[in-house]
Each structure stands twice: as structure tokens, then as C-alpha cells.
Amino acid sequence: MRMTLTETTAISLLSQGLLLAVILWVLESRQAIANRLLACLLLAMTTRLLALILSEERFVQEWRTEVTILHNTVLLIGPFLYLYARSLVHHPTRLQSRDIWHGLPFLLAITWNLVARQRYLLPLDDPDLIQLTAQHGLASSVSLLTYGLLTLRLLQRYRLSLLDKYTAIERISLDWLRNIAGLVLLLAASGAGLNLLRLAAGWPPDPARWIVLPASAALFYGVAIFGFRQSLVLFQRSDRSSAEAGEEPEGGPQPSNLATQAPRYQRSGLDPDRAARLWDKLQRLMQTEQLHLQPELQVDTLAVALGVRQQTLSEVLNTHAGMRFYDYINGLRVEEARRLMIDPQNAGLSLLDIAMAAGFSSKSTFNKYFKQVFEQTPSEYRRQHMP
Template structure:
């Protein structure tokens, strides 16, 4: 049994691995409630760090004390391409659905399941059992696994390269996406180089560190950018230099809501001017507008009288600022105007079709999402020019003359 020992390389990699594990929770905290993009960066950081620790244990001969960890690093490699690709899709505001993500992770899950099964059988069956079919074929799984990993990594490398032209309109995000993609391509190249040269006579042990070095560079890059440009890891928030172009405080401080009665500062009337630095292209905004309308049509979220902008933004996997941009640019309304318009539209149908004896005015208001009659009457009249009672009397065949005034109906 070789004596465990750490050299300069393994010590450096161990320190970088612990740096990655330290950075991961900080990035999650920095992202606040909008974690839909940063979760992939955190997952990559954690997995890269764990693989680095595995390699340190292997090179320093400490792995002999943890035999159950054998080959786990190779299995984790089947998840890296998926995580890099999913993060870039999030940056493009084209999130991959949970069902499709499960398909992407299927190779990792299947390979891990086979590995765990073989390890279990190895513990409960005698060694002679693996010398006859079908268990004799288990060795082919481990012999082919490195090449399967390389093919898997390469396919996602091609997919990531094909995504690059779509970032051209995203300004500063494009630069980060380029660095992020280059880290992955370097990681894939290091794996191919190692696998091709490992059996060659001139192979040097120091070259064995190439894969770990590519992972260490990625961890270092994230650590540096998290300090110098933290907005990159805050779900695409804008840098301060660009935020100065926006004059509304609800953009600068999204957690602060203006109280009723406090005048809003003046903002550019044209949404294209107001959001010219947002990093959300018009064609992407149109896609989000369609998704928003479909979400409201199918799930009728506006029935919740406490519905908030943040809630809808999370359902769409988009920041609250970008959702405001979509509403202003594509639909010409702010959030509360849009929600009230949906409520009034449904209320009109109810008032037209359902008589008072079955559903009175206040019941209609509550059913469509208003929490009081005053706000319902005000929103309804602003939209239709009539009070709910006047609208009902004008549309139903049998007018209700028991109501002496428009506000008498309860």
C-alpha cells in the first residue's frame, strides 16, 4: 500500500476545490429569490470541486481509504455538458422544461444506476460469479465508459458552439457566455487529450493534471467575476453603468414598492427608450408575452387577489424587471393594469351570462380576483365606461329594475 502524500499540484487543486465549495452558497445567497439561472453555475461549481477532490485523493493515494468512491468522477462527467448547456439556454431566456431536462440527464442516471448495481453485486456475490455470463460483461461497461463520456461531452460542445450567435444582441452577457463556453470547450479538449495520450509511451504524469487544471480555471474565473462583476450572477441584472440610464427607482431597487399616494418620478414614455439597455431582445420579449398570455389563459393566476409581479416572474423563469419590460413593450400596460384587464374581461362575461339571482356583483368581483367592490367598480368603469350594474342591465334580456342606483347591488 503506497504511502499517502500531497505534492504542490494536489495541494493547489485541493485549495481550489474548497474555494469552489465556499463560493457556491455565496452565489445562491447573492441571487436572492431569482435562482433559476444561478442554480446551474452552483451545480457546476460543486461538481467540479468534488471531482477535483476525488482526483486529489487519487493522486495522493488517499483514495485507497475510500474504495466506494472508485469511478464516481467519470459518472459525474455525464452531467457537465447538460449543466453548461442548460445555463446558456437560461441566459438566452429559453429555459428547458423539467420534462426535457430529465431526458438530458438520462445517460448520467442510467450509467450511475448500472455502476451502483455492479458495486452491490460485487459486495454480495463471490468473485467467481463475475467470471461467467452475464456478469462477465461488466468489465466492458467500465472500459467503454470513458469513450461514452467523451462522446457525450462532445455532443454538448457542438450544441454550445451553435448557441453562440444568439448571444450577439445581449451585449455584456455575450462576453460572459463566451468565456463560459470557452471553459467548457477547454474542459472537453483536456479530456480528449488525456484519453488519446494516456496509453502513449511519452505520456507524462504531469499531463494527467490537464483535466483538473481546466476545472480549476473555471472555478477561478467564477470566483474572480463574482467579485468584479457580481451582476452576472444575479440572473442577468444590469451593471451600475447601465442602470443609470433608467430613472425609475423600481428598477434600481426591485424589492421596494412605491406606496399609494407617493408620486412616481418621471420616466421615458417610450418603452424602447426606457429598456434600451435591458439585454432582452425584442423577439425574446415577444416570446415571453405569448408565454405570459398562455399562462394566464390556462391557469388564471389573476384569480389570486394577492398576485404579485414576482410570483408571475418566477413562473416564467424571468426577472421581475424583464417581466415589466415585456408588459410595457409588448402589451402596453403595467402589471396591475394587465391583471385588472384580465379580471374585468372575465367579469364582463359573467355579468353578461349569469343573472343576478345566481351571482351578484360582489360575488363576481371576488370570483375574478378583486378583493373589494370599490376597486372592482373603478377598474370596470375605466375599461367599459359603465359600472358593473349598468353593464349587466344593458346586456341581459331582463333588466333588473330593483336596483335604484348602480352601487345598490351587492
């Protein structure tokens, strides 16, 4: 039996997925739960790819029941994606007993396949079979949409919690996983649309399969590459973030200017006089010690230097500066970078050198905040103000 190029490529991806899953499962790491959930996610995606390959008519005629059951693994992709993201955020030592309920739709789907086995043996162009498979595909899309949204919500809350504690979040912000969740939502929405067309017009499955197969392969590769890289990253955190403690960060989208950010603690329990004294003390501390020049400065370090608890420091920043710790420190760094930039003695320094000297750990963060404050890029500002 001669295989097509697409089938050969997909089978190659399957082999890589199985190998990565085994490596992740046995890998000794402080993130063992996350690694094993990632392995399960890759296995679910691998099985889904196998089901799409075997959906070719020449395979389906011989292994109809097996192919139908394999297609149900799409109902595991969403749960494993969400549980994997949750494990990266909360760092659990084990899964919760109620997590088993995430697999209930998968078990129900398999049970239904076995009970209604004869209906799945109808000819491939039979209208009843097309309707049945379209309903199954629509249910799968709804599952992916639901878990994709839950994952994005979890990661957004996690990112907001980081802004209250860290000034360098590039390595721990999990932006790659947010992009993966967004891609899952896009594919799920597309799949829902295709299956609605099939329900309405009896559209056969083959055209949709050749759209879903390469998209699923691309998604699989993205999860495999970035997930394996993530498994090698150890988060350097002195204590649990507010996301780990179950706190729900507030706040909305970032405005265009740091100085206009609304306070997060609208009803602070901190005495106004004490808050004002702490704010003045913080200002003097930053001027004399220049702690913002430390690239890895964290909120607990600054709180100790100020002699207060982390929550107290966060309240002071939100009530007096109207911004989070992340924005406050990077605002000071932007001002330091501006000072260095217009100093004639620094004419030979590159913008990257200036960013590093000001305490930034990445040029992208420097560019973002500089433009947010001065409404122009660092290079534009330097050209205009350099003597």
C-alpha cells in the same frame, strides 16, 4: 499524511467553490434560476476536482468505489453549462420537466458503476481496468463536446438577436461564457485524444490526470469568477429579445465592410413603395433628431419615433441598408466620429472623448467599426486628415 502543493491548492479551490455555490443558491435575484444552475455547475466541477485529487493511488486503494462514482460528475458539467447559458438567454421562471433527461447519462453511469463494481476493483495497472476507465473518459469527453457545441450555438444565436435590437451589447453579450464553452470544447477534445491513446496503447491514467487537474482547476476558477460577476448584472431590456421568443436569427459572419452586408429579409412582406417611404423618413429622422448619439439607443425606441413596429423597422434596414440595427446605428456613429475628428476645433479632444460624443459606449466598439468602414484605425485616420 503529507499533502502536496497541488493537492493543497485544489482543496482550497474546492472550499471556495462550495462557498460560492451556497451564496449563489440563497442570493435573491431576478435571475434566481440562473444563479442556482451556476451553483450546481460549480458543485459539479468541485466534485470533479475532488475525484481527480482522490485518484492518487494512496487514496484509490482505500476508496475505489467512491472515487469511481465521483468521477461520474463530469457528465453533469456539460448539461449544467448548457442549462445555465439557456437560463441567461431566455430568463425562465422555472426549469422544464423534460430538462431532467439531461441527467440520465449521469444516473446510468452510476448504475453501471454499482453493477460492475468488481471490475473497478482490479489492480490499477490491469489492462481491463485501463480499458474500462478509458472508455468512461471517452464517454465523458463526448458529453462535454456535445454540450459545449450546443452552448456555443445557443450563445451565437443570442448574440445575433442582440444585434437586431441594441447598439451597446458589451454587458449583455455573454462573451465570457462563449469563451468558457470554447475552453470546455478544447479540454474535451484533448481528453478524447488522451483516452483514445489509452484505448489503443494501454496508457496508464496518472500522466493524463496531472494534465487534466490543473486545466480543470483553471476552468473552475474562470466559471466561478465570471459567473459570480454575471449574477450581479441585471439586464436592462424593455421586452424579450427574439432569442427569448424562440426565433432563430439568420445571417452569417460579418463581412469586412458595413456597406457590403447582405440583406437578411430576402422575401420581405413589406410593400416596396412603403418600405422606400419609411427609409426616406428614417434618414430624415436620423439627420434631424440624431438619435444615434444616444449610447443606449434600442430598436424599440427608434421604431416608436418612426411610428412603426420593430419588425417593420428591421425589414426596412435589412432591405434598404443591407445591415442589422446594430450595424446601421454604429455606422452613423462612425461618420459622426469622423466629422468630429477632422474638425480643428476638436483638436484637444481625445479619441475616447470623440467616441463618447458620437454615441459609442465603449472604445473597443468604436475602434472595431471605424476600422471596418475606413480600413484604418481612428488614430491613423486622425493623423492623416487632421489639418
